[in-house]
Amino acid sequence: DAMVIQNPRYQVTQFGKPVTLSCSQTLNHNVMYWYQQKSSQAPKLLFHYYDKDFNNEADTPDNFQSRRPNTSFCFLDIRSPGLGDAAMYLCATSNGVSDIQYFGAGTRLSVL
Amino acid sequence: AQSVSQHNHHVILSEAASLELGCNYSYGGTVNLFWYVQYPGQHLQLLLKYFSGDPLVKGIKGFEAEFIKSKFSFNLRKPSVQWSDTAEYFCAVNAERSYNTDKLIFGTGTRLQVFP
Structure with missing residues (x-):
């Protein structure tokens, strides 16, 4: 049974049209992460939440925002998607320091 | 900055062949090391x-992996691969920590194809 669920699996949006990706978890983990993975590249951390505390990576563009309304859900908002934002977006959860991360299946975003 | 290098981008093997995937990281302190797999x-x-x-x-x-601190390596091995091992393999290191969370740095991945 899936423990980290991402919806949708595939998302197509238009250049400049805001889009929201969803992640939910049944593990009750404190930490939720969002990664961006472009073709043939390593997953790159965008930001994470520890409970309600938001931690942005220094090089994450302002175009990317996140919300975590409760323990189970976390959203990735892309305010004005550009062609360069087409990628696989991965959500992961963990219980914090020295705990492994559990990944969702990802959402593949296409920008037309 | 911390980084992870995976030397083999694409590996093609026949079933029963032995596998070794290379992984090197750059960080002088204490690390946690991981191999993740992504099946199609x-x-x-x-x-x-x-x-x-x-x-x-x-x-x-x-699967097994050996951590060699002096070589900053964490190579993945399997003595005899199966068709079902066809997947992408990612090495990752956890070297930066805030007081309550870890940060994984991933390698670019190795795509393994196993033919019957």
Whole structure:
């Protein structure tokens, strides 16, 4: 049974049209992460939440925002998607320091 | 900055062949090391991890990895691969920590294809 669920699996949006990706978890983990993975590249951390505390990576563009309304859900908002934002977006959860991360299946975003 | 290098981008093997995938990291301090696997159409899942202790760690499905501190390496091995091992394999290091969370740095991945 899936423990980290991402919806949708595939998302197509238009250049400049805001889009929201969803992640939910049944593990009750404190930490939720969002990664961006472009073709043939390593997953790159965008930001994470520890409970309600938001931690942005220094090089994450302002175009990317996140919300975590409760323990189970976390959203990735892309305010004005550009062609360069087409990628696989991965959500992961963990219980914090020295705990492994559990990944969702990802959402593949296409920008037309 | 911390980084992870995976030397083999694409590996093609026949069933029963032995496998070794290279992984090197750059970080001088204490690290936690991971191999994740992604089967076609599925999510990333943990294959094995090293936190401390015996540098030879065993994971699921007959995989093992050896941590060699002097070489900054954490190579993945399997003595005899199966067709079902066809997947993408990612090495990752956890070297930056805030007081309550970890940050994984991933390698670019190795795509393994196993032919019957």
